[in-house]
Amino acid sequence: MADTLVKICGISTLEILAAAVKAGVDYVGLVHFEKSPRHLSLSQAARLRGLVPPQVKVVLLVVNLSPATLAEAVREVRPDVVQFHGQETPETLARFRAATGVEAWRALGVRDAGSLADAAQFHGAADRLLFDAPSSGLPGGNGTRFDWDLLKAYKAPTPWGLAGGLTPSNVADAIRLTGAPLVDTSSGVESAPGIKDVDKIAAFCKAAQQS
Template sequence: MANPLIKICGLSTPESIASAAAAGASHVGLVHYAPSPRHVEIAQAAQLRRAVPPGVKAVLLVVNMAPDALAQAVAAIRPDVVQFHGQESPQECAAFRAASGLEVWKAKGIKTPADLAEAQAYAGALDRLLYDAPAGKLPGGQGIALDWSLLAGYRHRIPWGLAGGLNADNVAEAIRQTKAPLVDTSSGVESAPGIKDVDRIKAFCQAARAIQS
């Protein structure tokens, strides 16, 4: 299998963006969600977006954001991708995708085969479905892995990626089991909540790229 795409999420400094890009990340994520320890305000996110080098896509992560506020955020930040991480419906995702012309992702917590089947309702509404661990108090960034065996051999109806509890120690095995075309990490490359670690970013990208076709 080909090397997967790699998203490093929850970045909050130009240095961490540069580190992720240098390590080989294809996507960097900016979280605009106040309860998260990785939250960045719109002005800060716009500054960080300007630090993203060519060839790397900037992903704006939002949670149940009102349409008008989202439109203002997108206009200011100018992301390549918007990732919905709340209870946004397939219809809401499709409407935003059509109106914005942007690449749209949706994260879905997966615990059972029924959850996986239900997530396929987003086919046609998204550019990518991101399978994550079920949400706790906060959506994402909790370091909790989902059951990879749910995805082994599954026939996905939509391009997808794997998130939830991935780090340098387990990402290669996760890719082997699931054949994930994209892997996403946040807390797995941190030294403390919201604080990215350069060495952990590098180690994660190396581990994710260690599996050859």
Template sequence: MPTPLIKICGLSTPESIAAAADAGASHVGLVHYAPSPRHVDIARAAALRRAVPSHVKAVLLVVNMAADALAQAVEAIRPDVVQFHGRETPRECAAFRAATGLEVWKAKGIKTPADLAQAQDYAGAVDRLLYDAPAGKLPGGQGIALDWSLLASYRHTIAWGLAGGLNAENVARAVRQTKAPLVDTSSGVESAPGIKDVDRIKAFCQAALQI
């Protein structure tokens, strides 16, 4: 089984970005969504983006942003990937992708087989689906795992990744069960909401890379 790609999301300091890159992460996520404890404003996100090594992709996570505001954020931050984590439709994702040429991901909360089937509406509109636990008060970063058995034998028609409640203790088991080609963690490598722990980042990456 191929070693999964690794995204460490919700980073807010140069030190945590360096830790993720040094530990083997392929992607680092910057959250631009004010209600989140991991929110970074545009100026800070742009500065953090400049700290991302060239071999690591920077992912900008946004939620239901107005088109003009999103365009300004993308111009300032210059991410490699934009991850939509709200109510963005396949048509909206496809239009943004066509207009910018950027890699586009769409996060979808999955609770039932019907949710998984409905997510396939994004095929052709995005470059990757990111399966997460259903949204609560916030659309992600809640430390809640989805039911991995939903993905265990699913025949995927689009690139995808697994998020939701992943940490160093369960990521290897999650990948073995789902065959996820990419794993994404945020709260699973924190000492408190929004505070990344360098040792937990390292442990998570080691666990994922040793599969």
């Protein structure tokens, strides 16, 4: 099996960015959503983005932005990927990709097998699907997981990733059980909401990379 890609979401300081890069992450996530404890303004996100080395890709997480605000965000932050975490439709993603050429991911809350069936509508519109625990008011970062057994036999034409409740202690098991090609964590490497822990980031990446 190919090496599992690792994304650390909710990066908000230079120190934590440096720790994630040192740990060997493939993606760093910058959150632009005011209700999140990990929220960055566009200028803050742009400043951090400028410090990310070229081997690491930048994912900008957004929630139900208007087309004009989304265009402004892409211009200012210059992300490699935009992760849509609201009620955005396949048509929204398809239009975004056609207009910008920027990679588009769609996060989807998984409650049951029907959630995975519903994900089929995004095939051809999203570059990657990110399966997360169902939303409890915030777009991810809630520290809860869903039933990973649902993904044991998952096969689809669209690349995907696993999020929701992943920690240094369970990520290896999650990869073995689901075969996830990408794992994504935020609260699982924090000491408090929005406060990342350098040691937990290193441990998470090591566990994922060795699984």
